[in-house]
Amino acid sequence: MTGKRGYGEACPIAHSLDVIGDRWALLVVRELRLGPKRFSDLQAGLPGAGPNVLAQRLRDLEEGGVLRRRVLPPPASVRVYELTEWGAELEPVFGALARWGMRSPVPRTGRISADSMMLGLRTFFDPGDGPVWTATYEFRLDRDVYRLRVVDGRLTELARGDTAGLADVVVAGPRDGVGALLDGEGAPLDGGTAPEGVTVAGDRAALARLLAATDTRQGA
Amino acid sequence: MTGKRGYGEACPIAHSLDVIGDRWALLVVRELRLGPKRFSDLQAGLPGAGPNVLAQRLRDLEEGGVLRRRVLPPPASVRVYELTEWGAELEPVFGALARWGMRSPVPRTGRISADSMMLGLRTFFDPGDGPVWTATYEFRLDRDVYRLRVVDGRLTELARGDTAGLADVVVAGPRDGVGALLDGEGAPLDGGTAPEGVTVAGDRAALARLLAATDTRQGA
DNA sequence: CCGCATCCCCAAAGATACTG
DNA sequence: CAGTATCTTTGGGGATGCGG
Numbered sequence: 001m002t003g004k005r006g007y008g009e010a011c012p013i014a015h016s017l018d019v020i021g022d023r024w025a026l027l028v029v030r031e032l033r034l035g036p037k038r039f040s041d042l043q044a045g046l047p048g049a050g051p052n053v054l055a056q057r058l059r060d061l062e063e064g065g066v067l068r069r070r071v072l073p074p075p076a077s078v079r080v081y082e083l084t085e086w087g088a089e090l091e092p093v094f095g096a097l098a099r100w101g102m103r104s105p106v107p108r109t110g111r112i113s114a115d116s117m118m119l120g121l122r123t124f125f126d127p128g129d130g131p132v133w134t135a136t137y138e139f140r141l142d143r144d145v146y147r148l149r150v151v152d153g154r155l156t157e158l159a160r161g162d163t164a165g166l167a168d169v170v171v172a173g174p175r176d177g178v179g180a181l182l183d184g185e186g187a188p189l190d191g192g193t194a195p196e197g198v199t200v201a202g203d204r205a206a207l208a209r210l211l212a213a214t215d216t217r218q219g220a
Numbered sequence: 221m222t223g224k225r226g227y228g229e230a231c232p233i234a235h236s237l238d239v240i241g242d243r244w245a246l247l248v249v250r251e252l253r254l255g256p257k258r259f260s261d262l263q264a265g266l267p268g269a270g271p272n273v274l275a276q277r278l279r280d281l282e283e284g285g286v287l288r289r290r291v292l293p294p295p296a297s298v299r300v301y302e303l304t305e306w307g308a309e310l311e312p313v314f315g316a317l318a319r320w321g322m323r324s325p326v327p328r329t330g331r332i333s334a335d336s337m338m339l340g341l342r343t344f345f346d347p348g349d350g351p352v353w354t355a356t357y358e359f360r361l362d363r364d365v366y367r368l369r370v371v372d373g374r375l376t377e378l379a380r381g382d383t384a385g386l387a388d389v390v391v392a393g394p395r396d397g398v399g400a401l402l403d404g405e406g407a408p409l410d411g412g413t414a415p416e417g418v419t420v421a422g423d424r425a426a427l428a429r430l431l432a433a434t435d436t437r438q439g440a
Numbered sequence: 441c442c443g444c445a446t447c448c449c450c451a452a453a454g455a456t457a458c459t460g
Numbered sequence: 461c462a463g464t465a466t467c468t469t470t471g472g473g474g475a476t477g478c479g480g
Binding site for chain 2: 007008009010011012013014015016017019021023026027030048064065086089090092093094095096097098099100101102103104105106108109110111112113116120
Binding site: 225242243244268269270272273276 | 453
């Protein structure tokens with residue numbers, strides 16, 4: 001049954017690809033970078049995958065030690081998938097792939113999910129020689145809400161869910177508009193010239209610092 | 221003809237996988253990390269690929285901007301494949317994948333090529349707080365010969381071919397034996413207790429420094 | 441509903457033979 | 461040597477259905 005069409009090499013690179021090299025596999029892991037998700041959440045984040053392929057990948061990745069199934073305690077009692085510690089250590093791989101993909105000579109086409117947009121902030125965050133600051137952010141993209149925290153110039157938290165009103169600055173608007181803002185289009189400091197439909201409430205200077213520290217064109 | 225079975229996402233990670241995510245694709249790139257190769261060299265490094273699949277991947281990767289075909293000037297006049305500058309920028313991806321694969325909870329099985337072994341030296345090389353030194357190394361694994369140069373504690377060159385007798389130390393022996401040596405088995409300083417069949421000629425202290433700077437268990 | 445299993449179809453991978 | 465041609469096999473895309 002299990003085809004196990006591996007490369008049969010002891011090379012650590014080939015071994016990694018044996019585990020996360022199958023089609024959709026690494027994107028399944030990407031969907032879990034912000035925390036556990038249910039089967040249907042994964043489906044929503046991966047349209048075009050198909051439930052059979054998704055179920056197969058989840059089995060493979062569980063057997064490979066990348067993720068585990070867990071049942072949330074009552075009253076939730078819902079089955080979720082979450083990364084193991086080893087699976088979470090794929091972050092540097094995502095970082096390298098994201099940086100490489102950003103340098104692609106051919107333009108990237110298609111949609112981008114809210115999760116991926118917010119994860120871009122974490123991947124490319126690098127204050128460099130800039131100022132050291134502390135702030136709490138809340139992003140509201142259509143229905144998806146995220147909180148982000150920077151402490152002493154270090155990004156300490158990125159998670160789904162709101163800040164319970166504790167945010168220094170709240171950015172809200174359609175996904176594409178916030179995406180344009182994160183890509184550096186429009187200067188949130190200059191009298192509020194944010195992209196269409198995007199509202200910035202609170203400490204605009206804190207937002208400017210975050211955007212300055214998240215230049216997607218940087219190397220490393 | 222061109223199926224173009226992409227993910228259709230603007231996410232840079234998905235875009236990278238559109239280019240190097242197909243089966244065998246990233247291993248083809250791996251084969252070219254040490255320089256251009258001919259079709260038959262690629263086949264030799266990738267048994268189990270099949271010439272049709274290999275030819276297809278080469279087309280895809282060329283179209284994707286990762287590699288290019290080139291004809292060596294006469295009298296060689298042989299067709300080779302080499303990485304583009306963007307393709308060469310996949311090094312951090314290989315580094316991250318190699319480190320992750322080394323931490324795998326399941327053992328890596330199979331053979332490892334001489335190229336991959338030598339590339340492991342480059343990937344995991346990190347002198348850290350150790351001494352700063354300069355040395356030229358020559359490795360002879362069966363028929364495969366490599367030269368490696370460290371200048372002021374930085375690895376400046378790793379290439380196929382000998383050192384024309386300029387090496388400070390020459391390590392020779394069967395592939396598995398040298399592999400055991402690089403994995404830290406046997407202490408080359410202790411009166412020459414190298415693994416079976418491996419000979420170390422020249423500056424053994426320089427080899428010890430190299431091995432100390434190439435601990436495959438390190439993090440980062 | 442959510443979490444899959446099943447089925448059908450086609451495209452891609454594997455294997456082998458063959459040609460400029 | 462450097463691929464192409466051909467055939468078989470496997471796995472993915474898409475729809476549907478069923479049990480908990």
